Amino acid sequence: DVKVTQSSRYLVKRTGEKVFLECVQDMDHENMFWYRQDPGLGLRLIYFSYDVKMKEKGDIPEGYSVSREKKERFSLILESASTNQTSMYLCASSSRTGWNFGPGTRLTVT
Amino acid sequence: KQEVTQIPAALSVPEGENLVLNCSFTDSAIYNLQWFRQDPGKGLTSLLLIQSSQREQTSGRLNASLDKSSGRSTLYIAASQPGDSATYLCAVSENRDDKIIFGKGTRLHILP
Numbered sequence: 001d002v003k004v005t006q007s008s009r010y011l012v013k014r015t016g017e018k019v020f021l022e023c024v025q026d027m028d029h030e031n032m033f034w035y036r037q038d039p040g041l042g043l044r045l046i047y048f049s050y051d052v053k054m055k056e057k058g059d060i061p062e063g064y065s066v067s068r069e070k071k072e073r074f075s076l077i078l079e080s081a082s083t084n085q086t087s088m089y090l091c092a093s094s095s096r097t098g099w100n101f102g103p104g105t106r107l108t109v110t
Numbered sequence: 111k112q113e114v115t116q117i118p119a120a121l122s123v124p125e126g127e128n129l130v131l132n133c134s135f136t137d138s139a140i141y142n143l144q145w146f147r148q149d150p151g152k153g154l155t156s157l158l159l160i161q162s163s164q165r166e167q168t169s170g171r172l173n174a175s176l177d178k179s180s181g182r183s184t185l186y187i188a189a190s191q192p193g194d195s196a197t198y199l200c201a202v203s204e205n206r207d208d209k210i211i212f213g214k215g216t217r218l219h220i221l222p
Binding site for chain 2: 004033040041042043045048058088090092094097098099100101102103104106
């Protein structure tokens with residue numbers, strides 16, 4: 001089974017901190033994605049990547065950046081965390097046979 | 111712009127009943143459609159993937175159908191159980207390597 005792991009299940013950070021969310025997949029998938037999920041808004045795409053060192057903006061990239069130095073790892077960076085970035089963050093990887101999601105990181109910014 | 115809609119937003123049914131969850135999408139030019147399950151506070155689990163050339167997929171008590179021309183998919187759950195309680199999300203992909211667009215989900219509660 002494809003395994004997508006995320007570095008933390010729960011994270012509490014202060015406003016203005018730089019936050020790193022790490023995602024690792026073990027199936028050699030080319031495509032990786034970061035979503036955030038909020039009540040009433042559903043899942044919204046932040047950034048995605050089709051290859052190493054490649055990144056594309058999703059629907060809500062403002063306030064975020066990403067890094068993909070290795071194929072298996074896709075990092076989401078909050079340069080200066082704000083309270084409106086409190087959310088559930090979900091990482092995913094994909095192949096032609098479907099998508100696989102990580103367990104999610106619930107981030108609270110205080 | 112592709113939009114995915116799931117109705118109803120929430121559904122409660124007694125245990126043992128068969129039920130249908132609905133998904134519609136605005137642009138029929140899709141590559142595939144997936145149904146996911148999400149338990150509270152958890153990530154998403156893929157249930158069924160239907161390629162654009164297929165009409166349906168089955169896994170155990172689950173059956174998903176796809177009608178591309180009308181922009182609709184249904185997820186049929188037979189003999190529902192309390193363990194089926196979760197949020198079910200429908201998502202479409204427009205290209206092989208493209209991002210997928212999610213509906214907002216149907217929150218299902220099976221009453222014991």
